[in-house]
Every structure is written in C-alpha cells, then in structure tokens.
Amino acid sequence: MTPQELAEACAAAMWREDRTSPALGMSLEHVAPGEATLSMEIGPTMVNGHGICHGGFIFTLADSAFAFASNTYGERVVAAGASISFLRPARLGMRLRAVASERARAGRSGIYDIRVADEAGKLIAEFRGQSRGLGTRFFEEAS
Amino acid sequence: MTPQELAEACAAAMWREDRTSPALGMSLEHVAPGEATLSMEIGPTMVNGHGICHGGFIFTLADSAFAFASNTYGERVVAAGASISFLRPARLGMRLRAVASERARAGRSGIYDIRVADEAGKLIAEFRGQSRGLGTRFFEEAS
Amino acid sequence: MTPQELAEACAAAMWREDRTSPALGMSLEHVAPGEATLSMEIGPTMVNGHGICHGGFIFTLADSAFAFASNTYGERVVAAGASISFLRPARLGMRLRAVASERARAGRSGIYDIRVADEAGKLIAEFRGQSRGLGTRFFEEAS
Amino acid sequence: MTPQELAEACAAAMWREDRTSPALGMSLEHVAPGEATLSMEIGPTMVNGHGICHGGFIFTLADSAFAFASNTYGERVVAAGASISFLRPARLGMRLRAVASERARAGRSGIYDIRVADEAGKLIAEFRGQSRGLGTRFFEEAS
Numbered sequence: 001m002t003p004q005e006l007a008e009a010c011a012a013a014m015w016r017e018d019r020t021s022p023a024l025g026m027s028l029e030h031v032a033p034g035e036a037t038l039s040m041e042i043g044p045t046m047v048n049g050h051g052i053c054h055g056g057f058i059f060t061l062a063d064s065a066f067a068f069a070s071n072t073y074g075e076r077v078v079a080a081g082a083s084i085s086f087l088r089p090a091r092l093g094m095r096l097r098a099v100a101s102e103r104a105r106a107g108r109s110g111i112y113d114i115r116v117a118d119e120a121g122k123l124i125a126e127f128r129g130q131s132r133g134l135g136t137r138f139f140e141e142a143s
Numbered sequence: 144m145t146p147q148e149l150a151e152a153c154a155a156a157m158w159r160e161d162r163t164s165p166a167l168g169m170s171l172e173h174v175a176p177g178e179a180t181l182s183m184e185i186g187p188t189m190v191n192g193h194g195i196c197h198g199g200f201i202f203t204l205a206d207s208a209f210a211f212a213s214n215t216y217g218e219r220v221v222a223a224g225a226s227i228s229f230l231r232p233a234r235l236g237m238r239l240r241a242v243a244s245e246r247a248r249a250g251r252s253g254i255y256d257i258r259v260a261d262e263a264g265k266l267i268a269e270f271r272g273q274s275r276g277l278g279t280r281f282f283e284e285a286s
Numbered sequence: 287m288t289p290q291e292l293a294e295a296c297a298a299a300m301w302r303e304d305r306t307s308p309a310l311g312m313s314l315e316h317v318a319p320g321e322a323t324l325s326m327e328i329g330p331t332m333v334n335g336h337g338i339c340h341g342g343f344i345f346t347l348a349d350s351a352f353a354f355a356s357n358t359y360g361e362r363v364v365a366a367g368a369s370i371s372f373l374r375p376a377r378l379g380m381r382l383r384a385v386a387s388e389r390a391r392a393g394r395s396g397i398y399d400i401r402v403a404d405e406a407g408k409l410i411a412e413f414r415g416q417s418r419g420l421g422t423r424f425f426e427e428a429s
Numbered sequence: 430m431t432p433q434e435l436a437e438a439c440a441a442a443m444w445r446e447d448r449t450s451p452a453l454g455m456s457l458e459h460v461a462p463g464e465a466t467l468s469m470e471i472g473p474t475m476v477n478g479h480g481i482c483h484g485g486f487i488f489t490l491a492d493s494a495f496a497f498a499s500n501t502y503g504e505r506v507v508a509a510g511a512s513i514s515f516l517r518p519a520r521l522g523m524r525l526r527a528v529a530s531e532r533a534r535a536g537r538s539g540i541y542d543i544r545v546a547d548e549a550g551k552l553i554a555e556f557r558g559q560s561r562g563l564g565t566r567f568f569e570e571a572s
Contacts, residue, residue, distance in 0.1 A: 014191075017193060018192070018197075019191060020190070023188035044162060045162050046163060048160040048161050049159065049160030049161070049162070054161075054163040054164075054206070055203075056199065056202055056203025056207065057163070057199075057203065059199055059206070059225075060197065060202065063197070064197070079198050079229055081226065081367075082202075082227055083224065083512055083557075084224055084225055084226075085533075085538075085540055086223060087533060087538065088535060103542075104514075104516060104555055106516040109366075109516065111514055111516075111555050123535065126532060126533055128512075128557055130367065130514060223538075228395075228416060230390060230395065230397075247371075247373060249374060252371075254373075254412050256399075269397050271414055273371060273510065300477075302478065303477040303479060304478070305473060305474050305475070305477060306474060306476070306486070330448060331448050331449060331452035332449060333448055334446040335445065335446030336446060340489065340492070341492050341508050342485065342489025342490075345488045345489065345492070345511075346483065346485025346488065349483070349484050350483070364515070365484050367513060368488075369510065369511065371509065371510040372507070372508055372509060372510060
C-alpha cells in the first residue's frame with residue numbers, strides 16, 4: 001500500500017465505525033496522509049432561536065476532521081485535548097468546511113490544525129488538537 | 144430581582160432560544176450566578192462502532208453548561224474560545240453531568256471551568272471556556 | 287514518610303536542581319500534595335519601557351508553581367502543555383503570587399490550575415497545565 | 430510607508446521599549462507584516478540541574494516572537510492568551526529559533542502560530558497566541 005492508499009483505507013475503516021459524522025450530515029471530501037477535509041450544513045437543531053450555530057457543532061465538525069487526519073498512518077490515534085477560537089458566528093443553512101492539516105508529530109503525540117470556514121472562505125473558527133497514538137493498528141500487518 | 148432570580152430568568156430565556164440542548168436530550172439541573180449543571184445521556188448517534196462517544200458531544204454538553212453559567216448576570220455573553228482535555232472515554236448509555244463554575248471575571252472577559260463526569264463521579268473531561276460580553280442585555284431595565 | 291513529608295522532600299530535591307526559580311528571585315511559600323505557592327517580584331529586566339511585565343515571566347512563575355505542585359508524589363513529572371489567559375497587566379515592583387492546585391489526575395496525566403495574583407489579590411493571569419509522568423522517581427524506594 | 434517599512438518601524442519601536450528580549454540575549458532575525466523570527470541561546474540560569482531548559486523561557490521566546498509579529502500593522506496589540514505544547518526537551522547551550530506567522534485576523538482579534546525549533550530544525554514546542562488590539566497606534570498619522 002502507498003501512504004495515500006493507507007490513508008484512504010484508514011478513513012474507510014473510520015467511516016464504517018462512525019455513527020456521528022454521517023448522522024450530522026458530514027461529507028468526507030478529502031483525505032491524505034496527515035490531512036482531511038469535511039463539510040457539514042448547519043441544520044435547524046444546531047442553532048439557537050436567533051439562528052446562531054451552537055459552538056458544539058462547529059467543534060464537532062473540526063474534531064471529526066482532526067480524527068480523520070490523524071488516523072491516516074495505520075495506527076489508531078485518539079484526541080488527548082483540543083482548543084478552539086470562535087472568530088465569527090455561523091448561521092442556519094451555512095455549509096461549513098473543516099480543513100485539517102498536520103502541524104507536528106513527535107513520538108506518540110501529534111498536533112493538528114483545523115480551520116473552519118464558510119463557503120465564501122470566511123473564517124469561522126480555528127481548532128488545534130493534540131493527538132495520542134494508542135499503539136494499536138487498523139489492519140493486521142501482512143507478512 | 145435577586146441575583147438568583149436574575150440567573151433563573153436568564154436561563155429560562157436561553158432555554159427558550161436553544162434548539163440544540165433539548166434536541167440532544169440535555170437537562171438543566173441547576174443554575175445560580177456564575178454556575179450551571181447540565182446532564183445528557185450518550186445516545187446511539189453520538190458514538191462510533193465501538194460504543195465510544197465522539198468528543199464533539201462531550202464538548203457540546205460542556206459548552207452548553209458554560210453558556211448557561213456565563214449568562215446569569217443579565218448581559219448576553221458568548222464564547223470566545225475554549226479548550227478541553229479528554230481524560231477517559233465515555234460510552235453508549237452513560238449519563239454525563241457537566242458542572243460549570245466561574246473562575247474569573249475581569250471587564251468583559253470571563254473564565255469558566257466545566258468538569259464533565261459520569262454518574263459515579265469519574266472524571267471524563269475538563270473544559271475551560273473564555274467568555275466575552277456583548278454589551279446587550281436579556282431584559283429591558285424597568286425604570 | 288507521610289504524603290506531606292514526601293511532597294516536601296520532592297520540593298527540596300526540585301529546588302536543588304533548579305537554576306531558574308532562584309535566579310528570578312522566586313520564593314517557595316507553600317507545598318503540599320498536589321499544591322504549591324510561589325511568589326516573585328517583577329524586576330527591571332522583566333518589563334518593557336512602559337513598566338509592563340513581559341507575559342513570559344508571568345508564565346514562568348506559574349509554570350514553576352505547576353512544576354512544584356505536580357512533583358509532590360515521588361514520581362518525576364513534566365509539563366506536556368499549558369495555556370494562559372492574561373487578565374490584567376502586571377507592573378514593575380509588583381510582587382506576584384502563583385497558587386497551584388490539582389484539578390485532575392488520571393493515569394499518567396494530570397491537570398493543574400495556577401492562579402497568578404498581585405499582593406492585593408487582584409487576578410493577573412489564569413494558567414492551566416497538563417502534566418505527564420515520566421515513570422521515574424525522585425527517591426529510591428527503601429525496602 | 431510600505432507595509433514592510435511599517436512592520437520594521439513598529440519592530441524598532443518595540444525593541445527600544447523592551448528590556449526583556451535583549452536581557453535574555455534574543456536576536457530579532459526577521460520581521461514582516463504578520464511575521465517575526467527571534468532566536469535565543471539557552472544559558473545556565475535557564476536550566477535545571479540536569480541541563481533541561483525551564484519551559485518558561487521557551488514560552489518567553491515564543492511570546493516575544495508573537496509580540497513582534499502581531500505588532501506590525503501600526504496598531505498596538507497585546508496578548509490575550511496563549512497555549513503551548515512542549516514536544517522535546519531543550520538543553521543548555523542550544524540556540525532556539527521561534528518563527529511566528531499569522532493564522533487569522535478578525536476585527537480586533539488575531540491568532541498567531543509560533544514554532545520553536547533547535548538549530549537542526551527539530552521541533553521543541555508549538556505555541557498559539559490570541560492577540561487583541563488596543564485601539565492605539567505606534568506612530569501619529571501624518572496628514
């Protein structure tokens with residue numbers, strides 16, 4: 001398997017296990033080693049009465065992109081922690097796109113940056129996640 | 144209005160506007176000036192195929208508790224940012240409780256700590272939120 | 287050794303190794319299991335031309351308190367990461383006090399909160415640190 | 430003034446006011462709109478007895494790079510908060526380099542990423558800072 005094939009195989013395995021991302025209407029648009037892009041439309045149960053999206057759903061979209069990007073090397077990886085800055089409100093009906101890229105990997109730890117923007121490319125939030133490898137793998141090594 | 148009555152009136156106004164917290168099955172168990180407790184059961188669309196809760200829903204529960212705790216003084220307050228540390232996995236069927244308390248307020252900024260635990264009190268996540276006042280109020284001042 | 291004696295012995299061992307905290311004029315005022323208090327006066331090389339303290343020294347004081355509080359159980363512990371919110375400026379000649387308390391421990395990871403205030407108790411900064419145990423100990427276990 | 434000339438004039442004004450960065454032996458290697466690079470050698474009062482650099486000095490170097498990068502547009506800007514992940518220990522005698530780049534600006538708020546590496550380019554720490562504009566300027570507007 002090439003690194004790209006491995007990234008795609010991991011993403012396919014992740015997607016099969018994932019009840020949340022499909023239930024929220026997320027689309028996986030891109031995956032590559034250390035990278036992932038997901039998008040999601042803000043639906044009526046994601047907002048308050050003024051049509052402003054709950055920060056939890058913006059975080060959840062970014063966190064899914066973080067999970068897909070960090071799980072592209074064959075090892076199973078989880079989130080140890082994350083921080084998010086909310087820069088502009090997101091509104092009902094907007095389609096948000098979360099682009100995850102790898103900032104650093106050292107030993108079992110990794111840092112991923114996820115930029116969440118609207119369709120016009122206006123920045124909604126910046127997310128940074130710390131990942132931690134579990135030491136287990138998605139697939140058995142063929143010998 | 145006493146501070147406690149104001150906190151409760153703000154929470155009632157917040158709850159009426161909020162489509163997310165009820166849709167996710169959250170219960171508002173306690174509110175007081177600078178404090179709020181919410182609980183939520185982890186349902187089948189919140190987990191992956193192994194029954195492990197997506198971090199986004201743990202964040203969303205904590206973020207709702209943060210919103211209720213920070214909006215107890217009459218002024219409308221939003222989240223500027225937040226960070227979360229995931230300490231233990233949460234599983235399908237668990238009831239999580241998020242307890243928000245105020246750590247600091249200075250000018251328009253505030254810091255709130257939210258502890259998310261399971262029913263036995265085992266810590267699942269620690270969340271810290273930075274709030275920012277909007278300068279607008281929930282209720283017209285009666286003169 | 288009681289837990290308090292162990293905390294004090296660890297702190298004494300840490301202090302002997304530490305070139306930074308004494309060089310910056312820090313005083314260790316209190317140590318107990320999971321707790322430490324340090325204070326430091328803001329000197330002329332810690333400020334800009336307007337007498338405002340560089341955030342790095344506020345961080346350094348808080349980080350030292352974090353190190354002393356997290357290294358009180360006999361195991362050597364390091365900082366994996368930290369975040370800080372700056373709430374008010376600190377000025378030349380102020381004596382700052384950093385009070386560290388333990389928020390959570392789970393496995394090898396810990397979360398510590400450090401509050402930095404001036405002598406009147408006015409809050410200057412809030413620091414949260416994530417610790418990670420190294421698996422080595424300060425003292426040989428006597429058998 | 431071109432944007433580059435303005436960035437350099439702001440950096441010169443900042444450097445004149447700054448007692449800390451020169452006292453710690455920092456060199457300002459590069460400045461441009463939204464960017465700055467500083468380097469610093471880890472001296473004997475920055476380490477513990479094992480020659481491991483105190484995280485506070487790594488933070489201070491990154492925080493200085495953050496300050497120079499965010500103060501390049503003529504408006505005075507301060508740090509509202511920052512987070513840092515420590516990825517590898519830094520040792521006595523190492524020369525560290527902090528490269529600051531702008532991640533986002535929206536209204537008065539900005540996000541800057543600072544990567545701290547050793548001379549071989551090995552990553553030591555990742556820092557993310559939130560800036561806040563004060564609404565005052567370095568220079569009087571000529572009319």
